[in-house]
Structure formats: C-alpha cells, structure tokens
Amino acid sequence: MATVGLSTTLFERGQICGGCFELRCVDDLRWCHQGTSIIVTATNFCPPNYGLEGDGGGGHCNPPNKHFVLPIDAFEKIAFWKASNMNVHYRRIKCVREGGVRFIIDGSGYFISVLISNVAGAGDVLAVKIKGSRTGWLPMGRNWGQTWHVSADLKNQPLSFEVTTSDGVTVTSYNVAPKNWSFGQSFVGKQFQS
Template structure:
C-alpha cells in the first residue's frame, strides 16, 4: 500500500514540478550607470549601430538607449528592453526611484583617453546606458552628469506585428527587423520564398540580416527566433511584387 501511494504521489507531482520549472524567473536588479545626450527631437540618435534609422519611425523614440560594450554584446542585444531606475544618490535621483523602460538601439563606444569615472563611462567592462534627455528626466535630475542606476531585462511591449524592412539587390537580400515583442532580442532568422524552402539568414550588423539569393518576384515568409528560444513564423508577409525599400508587417510574439 505504501509503495502504491508513493507511486501515485510521484505521478501527480512530476507534472506540477515540470510546470513550475517552465515558469521564467523574474530577473534580479543589476548595477550600472547612466548619462544622457541632448537631441532636439527627443531621441538620442537618428542613425545608430543597430541600423534602425529614424527611431521615431521605428517606434522607439525617446525611450532608446546606447549600450556600453559589455551590454551591447556585438549588436545581438539590439531591440532588447531594459527597465532602469536611479538609486543611491539623494541629490540626483527623483523621489521614489521611478523607473523607465528603454530599448537598446545604439552602441556607446569606449573612450580610453578618459577615466571611466569621468567621460569614459562606456569603457570596458563598465555597464552603462546612454539615454535621451527626455527619458533621463523621468528618473533623475537633468543637472546630473552621471547617475548610478539599477537595471533588469523586461518583456518588450509592442503594438502591431514584427516589421520587416527589405533592402539590398537582386543577389544580396537584406532585411531589418524591428518592433519585436517578448524579450526583443532576435538570435536567428529564416526566409522562405514561394519557390524556395526555408533558408537561414546571417546577421549583417545590429538587427540587419542577409542571405545571398535572388528572391525577387516571390512571396516572402519569415521565421524569427528570440533569445528565449521561442519562434514566430509569418507566412506571406510580402507579396510577389515586393520592392526594395518596402516595409512589411508580420505576426508578433504572444
């Protein structure tokens, strides 16, 4: 009887334990620093190392950030979302430590001619965020040069589907991927023409992906994989008469 009860207990517990292990743990807060740069339109840049171009058209706008080498990770972090809050500075941090959510859109290059405590804030291995003036003002006094912050990766809240901006030439097909939900970080992309099978694409730079094949005149489908391992497939994103320079919208991570 005891053996039977033990077997029944194991039978009911295993599915429960498996379910609990599948629930993602909330990220812990990590320490970094933050500064801001002035721009008349509220963005930190209009062109950046992630290749998004006009950040307002890319829907990131003032809530964009340039990341130091340690965080940028050779561009793979482009599109990822971070929650930041100013901490441990009674003079510069806003009362209550409000937080702001930013999208990684650019690289903050190191400046080894300056001290990492003054000017060389993005020197390796510093963890640093270069923010827009407007976003910085949501967590700290603008009179501050640099503030200590805490950050953590969070889910990206996006409106609409993933966007695919096509460029290149007949034998060099490139697509810029923006407005990615979930964790925002794309790690793999595949493309399929109406006359081809699924073909893996290589990261060119930032979130620009390419392959050397002529897909003109074919309906296009895309498969996007995020760093969490989840994949979303968008069939028939672009019609057979798609054009270089066009932007097409697919499905979104749920």
Template sequence: MAGFVAMIVYYLVLLQTFDIFAAKDEEWKSGTATYSKETDGSIVTEGACGYGDLHKINYGKYSAGLSSMLFNRGSTCGACYELRCVDHILWCLQGSPTVILTATDFCPPNYGLSSDYGGWCNFPKEHFEMSEAAFAEIAEKKADIVPVQYRRVRCDRSGGMRFTVSGNSRFFQVLITNVGMDGELVAVKVKGSRTGWIPLARNWGQNWQSNVNLHGQPLSFEVTSSSGRALTSYSVAPVNWQYGQTFEGKQF
C-alpha cells in the same frame, strides 16, 4: 484519456506563464546612466543597431546606447531594460521612478578618459546613454552621470513585427523591428515561393542578410528569440514587393 490531455495542457500553460514572468522579473543589477542632448528630445537616429529613424519605428526617446559589456556586438539590439536612479540624494528623483528603454545603439569606449570621468562606456562598465527626455524621468538633468539599477524586462509592442527589405538581385537584407517579448532575435529564416527555408546571417544589429535572389516571390519569415521561441509569418511580403518597403507580420 481526456483527463490526461487536460493535465498536459494545464502544465504547458503553467510553464508558459512561468516563462513569461521569469523573463519579466530579472534581478536588478547596478550600472550607470548619462544622456545625450538632442533638440527633439531623442537620441541619435542612426544608431549601431541599424534602426534608422527611431521615431518612425516608435522607439523614439525611449531608446538607449549600451556600453560594450551590454551591447554584446549588436546581439542585444531590440532588448528592453527597466532603469531607476538610486543612491544619489541630489540627482535621483524622489520615489525612484522607473523608465523602460529599448537598446538601439552602441556607446563606444573612450580609454583616453577614466571610467569615472568621461570614459563611462569603457569595458567592463555597464552603462546606458539615454535621451535627455527619458533621463529627466528618473533624474535631474543637472547631473552628468547617475548610478542606476537596471533589469531586462519583456518588450510590450503595438502591432506585429515589421520587416523592411533592402538590397538587390545579388544581396538580400531585412531589418526586423518592433519585436515583442524578448525584443532580440538570435536566428532568422526567409522562404520564397520557389525556395525552401533559407537561414539568414546577421549583418549588423537586427539586419539579416543572404546572397540569394528572392525578387518576384512572396516572402515568409521565421524568427527565433533569445529565449528560444520561434514564430513564423507566412506570405508577409506579396509577390510584387519592392526593396525599401516594410511589411508587418505576427507578434510574439
């Protein structure tokens, strides 16, 4: 019996290991990249994912706006991509170094311009709008647009997931940041000390909402990543939590 249990544990570990490496070794795909000029070397702080100040949540210059083909109406927010400049002898840095970015914003289409001259985020283009500092790690800043190869990779985060609560007595919202592994969440539940588990609806980006009044109760969260992994953080927020506060939970 002990040998059978040991075998089951072995195969579970093996499957988990395979799962991690499969997520990390996606095939390279072709796309394009540009950058936006910002004085602090970052991209805009109020992006379409709702993260606010990207430096405060440690995404900073390694953030990117995605074309609609990749943005997927905000469900890709928080996902991580590895990029390298390819096939351009003048603009790509020697050795094709890579950079890892987090999806934090939407790059809107401009159908008044052609997809190869200004309309870089037009559907179905697969395009990344990077910060100037991150772009300079893979290509010459003189370039307007460069061809890239990209792939989804595992997000390596420091510390636990962060839950920022906002709203009022009739509207509860939580912004979830610093998500490891897949980076993106597909389902979120919240539980107060006087409630069962309540599924939250995606408001926008990684903002999740409900009309329930949870004030005056310690809060627990259950999140599910895009690969189906679920993680529960119990009593993340204490009974006296206030709107606008951020709390740290477990990490994948």
C-alpha cells in the same frame, strides 16, 4: 518608450538590439527621483573611448563598465538633468509592442538585407530564416544589430520569415511580402506574445 545606447559590455555585438530594460536611479537622494523608473529599448551602441579613464573620466562606455546613454527627456524622468551620470539599477524585462513584427527589405540583386523591429517578448532576435515560394527555408546571417542578410534570388516570390528571439521562442510569418515586393519596402508579420 525611449531608446538607449549601450556600452560594449551590454551591447553584446548588437544582439541585444530590441531588448527592453527597466531603469531606476539609485544611491543619491539629492539627484534621483525616488520611486520612479523608465522602460527603454536598446537600439544604439556607445563606443568605448580608450583615451579616457573609465571611472569618472569620461570613458563611461569603456569595458567593463555597464553604461546606458539616455536621451535627456528619458533621463529627466528618473533624475535631475544637472546630475549628469547617475548610478542606476536595471533589469531586463519583456517588451510590449503594438502591431506586428516589422520587416524592412533592402539590398540589391541577389543580396537581401532585412531590418527586423517592433519585436515583443524578448525583443532581441537570435536567428532569422527567409523563404521564397520557390525555395526552402534559408538561414540569414546577422549583419549588425537586428539587420539580417542572405545572398539568394528571391525576386518575384512572396517572402515568409521565421524569427527566433533570445528566449528561444519562434514565430513564423507566411507570405509577409507579396510576389511583387521591391527593395525599400516595409511589411508587417505576426507578433510574439509579451
């Protein structure tokens, strides 16, 4: 599955990161591969360039355009590479993932940052809570995309996570990180149904 960058209008200030889309090239029999589609995961931001016109002038990521920036190998599955920019039909779909939700813990001292990835179902995360063995559930704030943070002393405690996706489904993973966890480590928790 390919990753894709989204224009401002689609990116939703990073909340959409992890969401999955099906794309199909349309309206051009000369350049589109008819009857084919690709599945992509939103992971990147395509920043606007207000110095360029949005209609055919290179400012494809300028609001209000809905634009997907695809890697060439993914683009070539739905259109010939010489086509450059093509109109696509897209739809949001459930994400199918293997393995559990991944938590990469980073930070320093009392600042904990957690990158959450490999989320099935809706794919994008709406809310996260973290819990140490000596604390209650602490809500985390969105830093950017699917990186969440909290300021708390959670050292030397096993960590649990409560993750809620944009469709309102919540999965709780208890004791994902052991008592001796350290910054820079990655852990795997329960998975959402796809």
